Amino acid sequence: MKQAESTGTLAGQKAFSYFPGCSLHSTAREYDVSARLSCEALGIELKELEGWACCGASSAHSTNELLAVSLPARDLKRAGEVGLPLVAACAMCFSRLKIASHELQNNDMRKLVQTVIGQEIQKTARVVHLLEVVDSRLDAIPVKKPLTELKVACYYGCLLVRPREKVAIDDAENPQLMDRLVRKLGAEPVAWAFKTECCGAGLPLARPDIVLKLCHRILAQARQAGADCIAVACPECHSNLDTHQEEIRARYGDDARVPVVYFTQLLGLALGLSVQQLHLDKHLTDPVPVLSSKGLA
Amino acid sequence: MARIGVFICHCGSNIAGSVDIARVLEAARKMPQVVYVEDNKYTCSDPGQASIRNAVKAHRLNRVVVAACSPRMHEKTFRKTVEQAGLNPFLLEIANIREQDSWVHSDDKERATEKAIEIVRLAVAKVARNYELYARQISLTKRALVIGGGISGIQAALDIANAGHEVVLVEREPTIGGRMAQLDKTFPTLDCSACILTPKMVELAQHNRVVLFTYAEVQSIKGFVGNFEVEVRQKARKVNHTTCTGCGTCWQKCPEKVPSEFDLGMGQRTAIYIPFPQAVPTKPVIDTEHCRYMKYQRFVASGEEDKKPPQCRVCEKLCPTGSIDWEEQDRVFTEKFGAIIVATGYQTFDASAYGEYGAGMYPDVISGLQLERLMCASGPTGGEVKRPSDGAHPKTVVFVSCVGSRDEAKCRPYCSKVCCMYMAKHAIMLREHDPEVQCYIFYIDIRAGGKAYEEFTRRAQEEYGAIYLRGRISKIYQEGKKLVVLGEDSLIGRPVELSADLVVLATGMEPSSGVVELAQKLNISYDTNQFLVEAHPKLRPVETQSDGIFLAGACVGPRDIPDSVAQGSAAAVKAAALFSQDYITTDPMTAMVDISRCTGCLLCTQVCPFKAISTQALRDGRVVASVNEGLCKGCGLCAAVCRSKAIDLRGFTNQQLFAEVTSLWQ
Numbered sequence: 001m002k003q004a005e006s007t008g009t010l011a012g013q014k015a016f017s018y019f020p021g022c023s024l025h026s027t028a029r030e031y032d033v034s035a036r037l038s039c040e041a042l043g044i045e046l047k048e049l050e051g052w053a054c055c056g057a058s059s060a061h062s063t064n065e066l067l068a069v070s071l072p073a074r075d076l077k078r079a080g081e082v083g084l085p086l087v088a089a090c091a092m093c094f095s096r097l098k099i100a101s102h103e104l105q106n107n108d109m110r111k112l113v114q115t116v117i118g119q120e121i122q123k124t125a126r127v128v129h130l131l132e133v134v135d136s137r138l139d140a141i142p143v144k145k146p147l148t149e150l151k152v153a154c155y156y157g158c159l160l161v162r163p164r165e166k167v168a169i170d171d172a173e174n175p176q177l178m179d180r181l182v183r184k185l186g187a188e189p190v191a192w193a194f195k196t197e198c199c200g201a202g203l204p205l206a207r208p209d210i211v212l213k214l215c216h217r218i219l220a221q222a223r224q225a226g227a228d229c230i231a232v233a234c235p236e237c238h239s240n241l242d243t244h245q246e247e248i249r250a251r252y253g254d255d256a257r258v259p260v261v262y263f264t265q266l267l268g269l270a271l272g273l274s275v276q277q278l279h280l281d282k283h284l285t286d287p288v289p290v291l292s293s294k295g296l297a
Numbered sequence: 298m299a300r301i302g303v304f305i306c307h308c309g310s311n312i313a314g315s316v317d318i319a320r321v322l323e324a325a326r327k328m329p330q331v332v333y334v335e336d337n338k339y340t341c342s343d344p345g346q347a348s349i350r351n352a353v354k355a356h357r358l359n360r361v362v363v364a365a366c367s368p369r370m371h372e373k374t375f376r377k378t379v380e381q382a383g384l385n386p387f388l389l390e391i392a393n394i395r396e397q398d399s400w401v402h403s404d405d406k407e408r409a410t411e412k413a414i415e416i417v418r419l420a421v422a423k424v425a426r427n428y429e430l431y432a433r434q435i436s437l438t439k440r441a442l443v444i445g446g447g448i449s450g451i452q453a454a455l456d457i458a459n460a461g462h463e464v465v466l467v468e469r470e471p472t473i474g475g476r477m478a479q480l481d482k483t484f485p486t487l488d489c490s491a492c493i494l495t496p497k498m499v500e501l502a503q504h505n506r507v508v509l510f511t512y513a514e515v516q517s518i519k520g521f522v523g524n525f526e527v528e529v530r531q532k533a534r535k536v537n538h539t540t541c542t543g544c545g546t547c548w549q550k551c552p553e554k555v556p557s558e559f560d561l562g563m564g565q566r567t568a569i570y571i572p573f574p575q576a577v578p579t580k581p582v583i584d585t586e587h588c589r590y591m592k593y594q595r596f597v598a599s600g601e602e603d604k605k606p607p608q609c610r611v612c613e614k615l616c617p618t619g620s621i622d623w624e625e626q627d628r629v630f631t632e633k634f635g636a637i638i639v640a641t642g643y644q645t646f647d648a649s650a651y652g653e654y655g656a657g658m659y660p661d662v663i664s665g666l667q668l669e670r671l672m673c674a675s676g677p678t679g680g681e682v683k684r685p686s687d688g689a690h691p692k693t694v695v696f697v698s699c700v701g702s703r704d705e706a707k708c709r710p711y712c713s714k715v716c717c718m719y720m721a722k723h724a725i726m727l728r729e730h731d732p733e734v735q736c737y738i739f740y741i742d743i744r745a746g747g748k749a750y751e752e753f754t755r756r757a758q759e760e761y762g763a764i765y766l767r768g769r770i771s772k773i774y775q776e777g778k779k780l781v782v783l784g785e786d787s788l789i790g791r792p793v794e795l796s797a798d799l800v801v802l803a804t805g806m807e808p809s810s811g812v813v814e815l816a817q818k819l820n821i822s823y824d825t826n827q828f829l830v831e832a833h834p835k836l837r838p839v840e841t842q843s844d845g846i847f848l849a850g851a852c853v854g855p856r857d858i859p860d861s862v863a864q865g866s867a868a869a870v871k872a873a874a875l876f877s878q879d880y881i882t883t884d885p886m887t888a889m890v891d892i893s894r895c896t897g898c899l900l901c902t903q904v905c906p907f908k909a910i911s912t913q914a915l916r917d918g919r920v921v922a923s924v925n926e927g928l929c930k931g932c933g934l935c936a937a938v939c940r941s942k943a944i945d946l947r948g949f950t951n952q953q954l955f956a957e958v959t960s961l962w963q
Contacts, residue, residue, distance in 0.1 A: 164706065174652025193655060193774035221774065 010085070010128060010136035017084045017125060018046035019075065021055055021093035028090070028235035030279030034264040035089045035130060037278065041271040042141065044133060049079055049086065056100075057092035058202050069109065070116040072100035077117075079125035086125040087133055089264070091234035095159040095167065097127040102166045129160065131177045131233055132169055134267065138184050144272035146186025149294050152266065153227035153258070154178035155218065156195050157237040172196065178231060178263055185270040192225035194218050199240040208247075215240055216248045219256040228290045229259040231266055238262065245285050259287030269296060299425045302333040302358040303417060304349055305394075306340035306365035312395050315403040317410040321364070321394075324414040328421045332356055341371050346378045353382035360424045364392035364417050385429035387885070387948060392420035415961060422960035426953045434880035435927050437523030438635040441872045442467065444515055444815070447475020448858060449850025450640035451497050452865030453872075457638075458506040460873040465508045465632060466501070467515055467529055472576035473498055475642055476851075479559060479666060481673040481680075483858055484722040485753035491575060491675065498577040512582055516629060518637070518818045521909075521927040522845030523881040525634040533625045535583035535591075536569070541620040543571075543579035547612035555587045557677070563663075563670045563685065564677020569612045574675055583612075583621075590623070636845045636872040639829060640865065641815065643806040643851040646701025646709065653772050654697065656802055660686040661780055662773060664700075664804045665719055672726055682730050684799045687778070691798035694727055695782045696720045696738040697770045702805030703741060711826060713805030714855040717744045720803050721754040724763035736763040737795060739770055739784055747857070766793060773800055806855045819846055820908060828854045839868040843907075847871050886948035887929035888936060894943035895921040901935035901944060910935060 024032035039046050052075050054060075061068035076097060079086040088094040101124050104110045114120055134141075161172045170177045173196060179189035197218055200211030218241065222230050232238045242260040249255055261280065268278040275297045280287055291297035303325040307313035318336050325334045333356040337345040340363055352358060361384070363375050368391040376386035394413040402409035439462050443454045446468030454464045466473070477483075478498075480490035501507055516528040551567035559572035566572070568588040569581045585591045589609035596606055613621040645666050648656035656662050661684045663671075674680035684691045698720060702713040717740065724736040743765070745751040757763045768785035775781075782795040808827045816823045821841040822830040829852050832840040839847050847868040850861040875881075888901075888910075897920045902910045909928035912920050922935075922944070936944045936951070945951055 171652055191658060193653075193658075193772060197772070224776070 010133055013085060013133075013136075014043065015045040015047060015084055016087040016128075016133065017049045017079045017082050019049050019052055019055070019079075019086055019088045019090075019093055019097065021052075021088065021090040023090050023092075023235035027239060028262075030282050031089060031235055031238070031262045031264060034262055034268045034273075034278045037273055038134075038264050038268040038271060039130075041268070041273070042134070042137065044137075046087065047082075047084065049075065049082065051078060055088075055090075055093040055096040057096050061096065066112065066116060068096065069100045069103045070113050072096045073104060073113045073121060073124075074117050074119070076101055076104070076124040076127070077119060077121045080121070080123035082125070084125065086127050087130055088127065089130045089233070091129070091157055091159040092236060094127065094129045099163075099166050101125075101127050129169060129233070131160070131181070131263065134181055135177050138180060141184055141267075141271070143185055143270045145270055145296065147182075147266060147270050147294070147296060148186050150187040150266075150291075150296065151190050151226050151228045152182045152187045153190050153192055153222035153225055153230045154182055154195060154263075155222070155230050155232050155237060155241070155260075157232065157234045158196060158198050158201070160233055161196060178233065181263060182231060182266065185266055187266065190222075190225040190227045192221055192227070194221045199237045201236060201240075204240060204244070208244075211240055212244055212248055212251055215244055216252050216256060219245065219248065219258050220254065222258050223256055227258060228294070229261055229287055231261055231263045233263050243284050257285055259283060259285045259290055261287050299330040299360050300333075300356065300358050301328075301331045301360040301362060301421055301424060302335075302349070302352050302356060303328075303331055303362045303364065303421065304340055304345075304352075305334070305336040305417075306345070306363065307336060307338050308366060308395055308399075309338065312365070312399040312413075315399040315406050315409045316394060316413045317406060320410050321413050321417060325362075325364075325417050325421070328418055330360075330425050331421060333358060340365050341374055346374070349375070349378050350382040353379065353384060359384065359388065360427060361389045362392055362417065362420045362424050363389065364394050364413070364420070366395040367391075367393045367397070385431075387430040388424070388427050390420040390424040390427065392416045418960050419957040422956040423953045426950070426956050427948070430885040430947055432882045432885050433926060434882055435523055437875070437878070437881050438525075438633045439463070439876040440465070440632075440634050441636045441638060441876075442515075442525070442527055442632070442634040443638045443640060445475070445640035445642055445809075445850070445852070446470070446473030446509075446511065447640060447642040447850060447861070448477045448494060448497075449642065449856075449861040449865040449868075450475070450638070451501050452862045453638045453640060453847075453849050453869045454507055455497065455501055455504065456866050456869030457872050457876075458501075458504045460869070460876075461506070462873065462876050463506050463508070464504075465510065465634070467513050468509070468511045469514045469532075470572065471512045471534070471570075471582045472572050472578070473501065473509065473511060474573075474575075474577065476666075477858060478573060478575075479561075479669055479673075481669045481676070482722060482726060484718045485747075485749045487722070487725070491673075495575045495577075498575070502577045509578070511578060515815065515818070521925065522843075522875070523635045524927060525637055525845065526631055527634055527637070528629055528631050531628045531630070532582075533585070533627050534581075535585065535588075535622055535625050536581055537620040537622045537625075538578065538580045540618045541580045541616075542618060543581075544617065546615045546617065547621070548581050550611050550615055552609065552611060553587055553589050555584065560670045560677045561664070561667045563667050594623075636847065636875050637819065638847045638849055638865075638868045638872060639815070639819065639821070639841075639852055640849040640868070641809045641812050641852040642861075643855070644809050645804040646707075646713075646807050648700050648802045648804050650707055651700060651802075654700065654770065654800075654802060655773050655775075659773070659775050659780060659800075660684075661691075661798065662800045662802065664802050665716065665723065666804070668723055668801050672723075672730065680730075682727065689778075689798065690731060692731075692733055692735065693795070693797045694723075694734060694736050694799045694801060695770075695780075695795055695797040696723065696736065696801045696803060698738065698740045698803045699769075700802040700804045701807065702803075709805060709807065709826070711855065712744060714744070715857045716803035716805060717742075717754065718747070718750055718857070720801075721745075721757035721763070723801065724757045725761045728761040728763075736761075737782075737797075738763055738765045739768055740765055741767070741769070747859075768793070806851060808852060812852060819843065821846055828852065839864055839871055845875060881927070883926055884931060886931040886946065887926045888924045888931065888933070888944050888946050890922045890924055891943045891945070892921045894941050896941050896943070897921050898940060900938045900940065904934045904938050906932065906934065 056071035380386040553568040557566040670676040768787040770784040849864040849868040913923040
């Protein structure tokens with residue numbers, strides 16, 4: 001099985017197949033909108049993959065390994081036929097697609113998956129995360145409105161850099177991709193220890209106590225590090241961190257409120273797009289006051 | 298005319314069990330030029346050897362074939378046997394009918410017997426064309442080079458010197474002493490490290506057969522056993538060590554302070570410095586990168602117009618003997634040696650590779666070696682354990698084991714051996730310093746193999762109250778003045794959260810930087826972890842595959858002090874044994890070049906793994922290959938690649954090998 005264009009450099013790549021995933025079409029629309037607008041401004045063409053379907057997160061990979069590979073395998077096959085690298089913005093989609101393309105290198109697994117999806121997989125696409133794409137042209141980002149004086153806690157979450165053997169886009173304990181970008185945009189990435197800690201993932205309904213505890217610690221650490229906001233690259237991280245801040249305050253008594261934004265929104269802001277265009281006014285913990293206090297909104 | 302005797306060994310039932318000896322005897326009797334055959338139950342036994350000697354005399358044999366085990370086992374034995382019978386030892390061939398026949402074909406006696414006959418036939422064909430070879434004697438320089446002045450190198454140098462030979466020790470740091478000099482106490486006896494080390498350092502420096510080059514490095518190595526030529530680069534110290542008395546005025550008055558390498562950043566030193574008070578030599582060097590006057594000179598040389606930095610030169614003004622020498626440059630000189638001992642030691646793993654531990658990010662996350670400096674009475678805090686961030690006395694100390702050991706993800710799959718022990722030592726010493734200290738030690742296993750080691754780790758737990766938790770740490774982060782340590786106690790299967798004042802990472806050992814370059818210069822091997830490789834891991838632990846080059850200490854693998862000292866002494870004995878001879882006897886089975894045929898393509902020089910082939914210019918201007926018999930191991934690669942058949946291998950000539958092959962269809 002061939003993996004298309006696995007050797008080409010990302011910097012030279014103009015067009016990508018785009019895998020929005022379910023979140024970016026629903027609860028994380030602001031991520032989708034800001035990603036598309038920012039990419040347009042950077043001259044990156046995102047072509048939404050026709051007929052994309054569920055990546056398998058997180059119900060499939062926690063229940064059935066074969067299903068967890070077969071679902072993204074179908075998407076990978078479609079993207080392979082298009083012939084462009086497949087870019088995902090959602091960390092979960094990225095993780096599922098990346099791990100599946102890794103698993104499909106195994107002949108036995110591929111044969112099994114082919115019988116499951118009833119299609120032969122000739123070629124799959126190279127899977128990349130949007131952060132990697134932006135990082136590949138970091139020097140060429142035309143910053144119009146530097147995010148001066150904005151202190152950002154870059155939060156990568158667990159899926160973007162793990163498992164190391166299969167994903168490995170950056171150091172698993174102290175990743176730098178987003179920090180580099182934020183610095184390029186004129187903001188200051190703060191040094192903190194919770195970049196890749198667990199946010200509680202899909203547990204807010206089943207075990208809210210765990211999610212509140214984990215999110216409280218992440219938010220408190222970000223505040224302690226002096227961050228004005230947290231930048232994320234995952235819709236689930238965003239929803240866990242953004243939507244429970246009042247509950248956390250009620251439960252733990254300390255004010256750990258920090259706005260949580262997508263890195264694409266910060267990128268768009270620096271590229272000169274407006275708060276409204278980027279849906280920065282759609283978050284539950286409103287980032288607009290802190291942005292206006294720095295003259296950015 | 299060759300008169301060949303064939304001696305077939307039963308090796309008990311090892312050979313006779315699967316080879317029909319009688320048939321082999323019968324066949325051998327009919328082979329060309331064979332005049333005598335016999336079989337023995339054990340040819341290598343005394344009666345077996347006597348039987349060969351008697352047969353040589355009785356039947357006027359002038360060639361011998363022994364059909365028995367591998368030549369690696371007994372070729373030397375039988376060479377001696379035929380020599381005792383009055384023959385040249387190289388008029389012997391071994392037909393290996395055990396490892397290459399009876400052992401591997403025990404299921405088919407018929408075919409094993411046929412194969413044995415063919416193996417004997419090859420040996421007979423070859424031995425008929427063997428000719429007398431004589432070992433050559435090469436002179437040797439009875440002088441040893443020791444590379445590295447840690448405890449292992451010091452021990453090796455002292456032992457060689459005490460055996461009556463000259464030794465040169467080259468150390469790249471400004472002092473000898475190595476890692477051991479940085480330690481406070483040693484396990485399991487809690488001897489003061491400096492107290493037992495410094496007498497040896499002084500003894501070495503004062504020994505009349507030892508020459509010490511500190512702040513010097515080995516630049517290149519040529520030659521072979523007994524005759525090494527080594528270029529040593531003496532780095533410029535900018536201080537004349539002949540006139541300097543080591544009074545100390547300069548390093549007390551130097552205004553420029555930089556983090557001390559010896560104290561691993563826990564303290565500061567001056568730009569003109571000795572690394573620690575008991576350094577040997579107790580004479581300073583100037584760190585040209587940080588020295589104010591050197592900075593001034595560089596500024597002037599750069600031609601910039603800015604405000605000039607101060608000239609300083611305080612040391613020069615205050616030096617009572619005028620020993621500061623700004624003009625001094627690096628000096629390269631060549632020395633001859635007969636043996637080389639590599640004792641380059643180790644360095645500790647850089648813990649910043651573990652992002653989750655925050656080494657380098659949080660000042661109170663330190664390494665075990667840094668803690669040694671904080672506990673040491675001559676260290677930067679005068680032996681008071683103060684944490685780096687605010688100088689407070691830590692009360693809760695967490696240790697993390699296996700940082701850069703037993704971790705394949707960090708390419709350090711091996712156990713560093715000493716960390717379990719030094720964590721226990723630290724836990725004991727911290728309690729001794731302050732009874733209120735509580736130590737928590739996160740471990741994977743407690744590896745305390747060694748005399749009185751297990752008892753020592755138990756003392757740390759039972760008498761000194763160290764709490765051992767089995768599990769790894771997942772994260773360390775700062776919260777206010779405390780460090781929060783998140784981990785797991787895998788024995789109760791629960792996550793653990795501790796609030797610590799100080800975290801000590803038990804960083805593992807890795808080979809010193811630059812050891813690969815040195816190994817390449819010496820033409821010795823190193824493994825995937827860049828540790829140097831012994832000639833045999835069990836039976837030749839201090840030798841290398843290159844004759845005359847020996848290994849000692851932690852450059853071979855993680856070692857503690859007792860092991861390093863033992864290895865230093867062992868390597869010294871090997872060198873002394875070499876020096877007990879007046880000449881080195883070389884194996885005569887080396888390559889030879891027929892200069893009338895050599896076209897000078899020099900392909901042989903490229904394939905030679907021992908760098909034994911050089912060139913020589915003939916009087917007519919032609920350049921041809923030339924074999925150094927001291928270096929040649931007789932592997933035959935050069936003979937195989939030689940396009941003009943100008944290279945032949947003594948004892949394995951083309952003629953002999955062709956005779957073997959053609960004998961198979963005769």
